[in-house]
Amino acid sequence: MAALLDVKNLGISFGGLRAVNGFDISIEKEELYGLIGPNGAGKTTVFNLLTGVYKPDTGKVLLDGQDITGKKTIDISKAGIARTFQNIRLFQKLSVLDNVKAGLHNKHHYSTIEGILRLPNYRKVEREMDEQAMELLKVFNLDQEADLTAANLPYGKQRRLEIARALATEPKLLLLDEPAAGMNPNETGELMEMIRFVRKNFHMTILLIEHDMKLVSGICERLTVLNFGEVLAQGKTTDVLNNPQVITAYLGE
Amino acid sequence: MSFISYLINGLSLGSVYAIIALGYTMVYGIAKMLNFAHGDVIMIGAYTALISMTQLGVPVLPAILIAVVVCTVLGVVIERIAYKPLRNASSSLAVLITAIGVSYLLQNIALLVFGANTQTFPSVVKWSGLSLAGGQLKISGVTIVTIAACIVIMIVLTLFVQKSKPGQAMRAVSEDRGAAQLMGINVNGTIALTFAIGSALAAVAGVLLCSAYPSLDPYTGAMPGIKAFVAAVFGGIGSISGAFVGGILLGVIEILGRAYISSQMADALVFAVLIIVLLVKPTGILGKKIQEKV
Amino acid sequence: MTGKMKKLKNMKKTTKSNMITYGIVIVAFLVMQILISTGNISSLLQGLMVPLCIYIILAVSLNLVVGILGELSLGHAGFMCVGAFSSAFFSKCMKDVITVAPLRFFLALLIGIAVAAVFGIIIGIPVLRLKGDYLAIVTLAFGEIIKNLVNVMFIGVDSNGFHFSTKDVMSLNMEPDGTVIMNGPQGITGTPRDATFLIGVVLILITLFIVMNLINSRDGRAIMAIRDNRIAAESIGINVTKYKLMAFTVSAALAGGAGVLYAHNLSTLTANTNNFGYNMSISILVFVVLGGIGSIRGSIIAAVILTLLPEMLRGLNDYRMLIYAIVLIIMMLFNWAPKAIEWREKYLSFGKRKKEAVK
Numbered sequence: 018m019a020a021l022l023d024v025k026n027l028g029i030s031f032g033g034l035r036a037v038n039g040f041d042i043s044i045e046k047e048e049l050y051g052l053i054g055p056n057g058a059g060k061t062t063v064f065n066l067l068t069g070v071y072k073p074d075t076g077k078v079l080l081d082g083q084d085i086t087g088k089k090t091i092d093i094s095k096a097g098i099a100r101t102f103q104n105i106r107l108f109q110k111l112s113v114l115d116n117v118k119a120g121l122h123n124k125h126h127y128s129t130i131e132g133i134l135r136l137p138n139y140r141k142v143e144r145e146m147d148e149q150a151m152e153l154l155k156v157f158n159l160d161q162e163a164d165l166t167a168a169n170l171p172y173g174k175q176r177r178l179e180i181a182r183a184l185a186t187e188p189k190l191l192l193l194d195e196p197a198a199g200m201n202p203n204e205t206g207e208l209m210e211m212i213r214f215v216r217k218n219f220h221m222t223i224l225l226i227e228h229d230m231k232l233v234s235g236i237c238e239r240l241t242v243l244n245f246g247e248v249l250a251q252g253k254t255t256d257v258l259n260n261p262q263v264i265t266a267y268l269g270e
Numbered sequence: 271m272s273f274i275s276y277l278i279n280g281l282s283l284g285s286v287y288a289i290i291a292l293g294y295t296m297v298y299g300i301a302k303m304l305n306f307a308h309g310d311v312i313m314i315g316a317y318t319a320l321i322s323m324t325q326l327g328v329p330v331l332p333a334i335l336i337a338v339v340v341c342t343v344l345g346v347v348i349e350r351i352a353y354k355p356l357r358n359a360s361s362s363l364a365v366l367i368t369a370i371g372v373s374y375l376l377q378n379i380a381l382l383v384f385g386a387n388t389q390t391f392p393s394v395v396k397w398s399g400l401s402l403a404g405g406q407l408k409i410s411g412v413t414i415v416t417i418a419a420c421i422v423i424m425i426v427l428t429l430f431v432q433k434s435k436p437g438q439a440m441r442a443v444s445e446d447r448g449a450a451q452l453m454g455i456n457v458n459g460t461i462a463l464t465f466a467i468g469s470a471l472a473a474v475a476g477v478l479l480c481s482a483y484p485s486l487d488p489y490t491g492a493m494p495g496i497k498a499f500v501a502a503v504f505g506g507i508g509s510i511s512g513a514f515v516g517g518i519l520l521g522v523i524e525i526l527g528r529a530y531i532s533s534q535m536a537d538a539l540v541f542a543v544l545i546i547v548l549l550v551k552p553t554g555i556l557g558k559k560i561q562e563k564v
Numbered sequence: 565m566t567g568k569m570k571k572l573k574n575m576k577k578t579t580k581s582n583m584i585t586y587g588i589v590i591v592a593f594l595v596m597q598i599l600i601s602t603g604n605i606s607s608l609l610q611g612l613m614v615p616l617c618i619y620i621i622l623a624v625s626l627n628l629v630v631g632i633l634g635e636l637s638l639g640h641a642g643f644m645c646v647g648a649f650s651s652a653f654f655s656k657c658m659k660d661v662i663t664v665a666p667l668r669f670f671l672a673l674l675i676g677i678a679v680a681a682v683f684g685i686i687i688g689i690p691v692l693r694l695k696g697d698y699l700a701i702v703t704l705a706f707g708e709i710i711k712n713l714v715n716v717m718f719i720g721v722d723s724n725g726f727h728f729s730t731k732d733v734m735s736l737n738m739e740p741d742g743t744v745i746m747n748g749p750q751g752i753t754g755t756p757r758d759a760t761f762l763i764g765v766v767l768i769l770i771t772l773f774i775v776m777n778l779i780n781s782r783d784g785r786a787i788m789a790i791r792d793n794r795i796a797a798e799s800i801g802i803n804v805t806k807y808k809l810m811a812f813t814v815s816a817a818l819a820g821g822a823g824v825l826y827a828h829n830l831s832t833l834t835a836n837t838n839n840f841g842y843n844m845s846i847s848i849l850v851f852v853v854l855g856g857i858g859s860i861r862g863s864i865i866a867a868v869i870l871t872l873l874p875e876m877l878r879g880l881n882d883y884r885m886l887i888y889a890i891v892l893i894i895m896m897l898f899n900w901a902p903k904a905i906e907w908r909e910k911y912l913s914f915g916k917r918k919k920e921a922v923k
Contacts, residue, residue, distance in 0.1 A: 129810070363696070382882070
């Protein structure tokens with residue numbers, strides 16, 4: 018079976034620094050995959066390479082058989098990769114609902130003229146967008162806050178809203194950058210449930226960066242460990258976490 | 271011969287731009303803001319010198335000194351009242367719009383205090399200058415003094431920033447404000463000092479500008495101010511040598527454009543330079559690239 | 565189901581807010597009309613009505629760039645200039661061909677708007693690659709270039725057709741029967757004065773309709789998403805360049821419309837610093853800032869107050885610009901300084917209203 022995401026020999030340098038080197042990963046459909054490693058190992062850089070924020074110097078990225086290497090961010094979004102950010106990037110002044118509707122941008126169309134003149138198609142499409150957005154908000158238990166300004170959501174809900182917005186683009190692959198950062202154990206537990214739910218109900222393939230080992234060992238099926246920009250270990254979660262090299266990298270000498 | 275004379279005029283105007291551009295470039299480098307009011311500080315400096323000389327009868331050098339002191343105080347006060355409260359504002363437009371407000375405020379205060387009439391500015395340089403090539407090429411005293419002043423200021427300022435302790439603090443704040451603070455550098459003090467130096471230079475530039483082009487009204491500073499910002503961007507914002515190179519080049523381009531292309535289109539030409547530079551090499555001739563962090 | 569109901573309520577909220585804005589404009593117009601027809605208003609104030617309409621259109625259209633797109637444009641008067649001169653040029657040529665004033669004005673309006681929109685695209689494509697301070701200064705530069713260019717344009721027409729020069733009237737080399745249409749710094753004289761208060765108000769309503777409906781649409785959402793976080797907007801597949809350009813062009817086109825109104829309210833049209841230069845751009849910015857960045861209704865109210873107040877309180881007119889400057893500084897400090905925001909939230913209850921979604 019062909020993998021959904023197939024990455025070979027991905028690499029990039031900033032100035033003299035080789036931030037990511039020879040990075041390989043292969044993720045199956047509907048897999049929950051973890052990318053871990055010490056701070057500064059290059060995990061977010063991998064996300065930025067996959068989503069077109071940076072252009073790789075070397076390597077190839079195949080999404081569902083389609084070559085997306087070096088494409089622009091918006092084309093990669095259209096090809097089917099959505100992401101969240103380590104430092105939350107919401108549309109702060111828009112309502113919670115509009116944040117998700119912005120995510121639906123490329124899934125529902127009407128022309129500018131139809132929008133300005135409020136033609137029937139505008140009303141119809143807007144209604145569809147509202148319904149779909151509300152459904153997504155319900156999954157993340159945010160439907161009560163739909164009219165609130167995003168900036169006024171508590172931290173944990175902002176993280177959830179960001180995932181909802183990413184899902185609104187109907188991606189094939191969802192990248193989550195430290196989704197549990199700053200959450201308390203209760204919130205993290207809830208988040209794990211949600212991630213499992215999303216995988217199951219949306220048939221989603223998920224690649225996540227995380228430091229919370231409880232979350233990683235709890236939901237990820239396979240792991241890749243990154244250290245100094247290179248793959249240190251790769252495989253089934255339990256095997257990787259028991260790998261002595263990985264333990265050394267994390268705990269130091 | 272006329273080409274050489276235009277070129278020298280261009281160098282002179284460019285020297286004034288360079289001195290003004292220093293104020294922009296230092297403030298931009300250290301406080302990360304476009305001080306739109308900088309040009310109007312020039313105008314206040316010129317008025318101060320003018321009044322000291324004509325109404326108070328102060329000799330030239332003390333009059334310039336008074337203008338320098340007034341502008342320095344003004345620059346620091348503006349920074350403290352209008353810009354400092356907005357230093358951590360969520361929108362970077364906030365401080366820019368405020369700076370535009372300050373620019374407007376200074377112009378309109380000048381309008382009320384000094385009136386809208388254009389005043390003639392007496393030359394501060396009594397020396398009649400040089401006559402070369404058998405009288406075919408005349409270089410006025412003001413021109414020579416302006417170019418010399420610019421070179422001296424550049425050298426002194428470069429030494430100050432490279433060698434002195436406050437100068438090193440400036441460079442540190444400009445690199446990374448947070449880290450500088452952690453290292454125990456007085457960030458607020460350093461930014462205030464930057465405004466003080468920039469404004470003091472603005473006073474000098476004001477006197478030199480009005481000596482070369484002896485008319486003064488409340489809007490005198492606005493256009494040279496904006497053009498000097500263009501010069502700062504042209505040379506690479508944040509760089510002292512960039513301000514020098516950008517200022518000189520812009521002055522020469524403007525004077526040659528005025529002479530050989532069209533006098534009405536000279537300003538448009540200067541702005542076209544800005545647009546081309548920003549589109550082709552936004553970091554300017556001597557600037558460095560900054561990468562956005564995701 | 566609850567979601568649907570909720571959204572319906574929400575829809576009504578923005579629609580209601582828009583209706584109030586239209587209502588304010590219409591009621592204000594009717595009140596002024598009654599005052600004018602009963603002779604309760606000085607001719608000075610009456611003469612201010614069309615300029616007031618112009619300022620409102622400019623403020624609302626600038627707010628689309630500053631408040632909704634989140635970029636500072638200091639060259640808005642340049643687009644107004646383009647709209648004014650292109651439409652005045654048309655009207656002067658057609659003065660004797662099309663004698664029905666409303667039709668002629670309507671065509672002039674279309675031309676002014678179209679030309680300004682084209683300039684918006686031409687200038688927007690390079691400018692919108694920049695951001696923040698650089699974008700502001702480059703728009704200022706373009707505005708000044710436009711003003712400069714208009715001042716060196718000489719255009720005349722005779723039996724052989726159009727003549728063009730950038731020097732003076734003599735170098736047009738026209739036949740004796742030729743007339744000068746555009747006379748460099750002297751501009752265009754003899755434009756038919758077709759603009760009226762009613763036309764001005766209709767144009768305000770059209771401007772509001774376009775801007776408010778654009779904001780509350782898929783495109784508007786994309787524009788505001790870019791304002792709030794460009795990187796996130798790209799990550800969900802929003803075409804940043806396209807939507808920035810859309811906001812910028814619509815704004816330019818509407819400013820062009822204001823320019824058409826301006827040109828047809830005066831018999832002599834010239835381009836100088838106060839009407840089409842940097843000073844005008846700043847005045848409009850003051851309206852936008854005072855009314856609240858991003859608030860369309862606020863822009864209208866601020867334009868009215870800042871235009872009428874100095875005229876009504878005699879003697880205040882000399883201080884008009886000074887007041888603008890002080891208003892600008894105080895409003896910015898009050899609204900944006902972190903300490904002021906803290907203070908407001910602590911002591912003033914109306915700070916809470918901010919928590920509602922900004923539409």
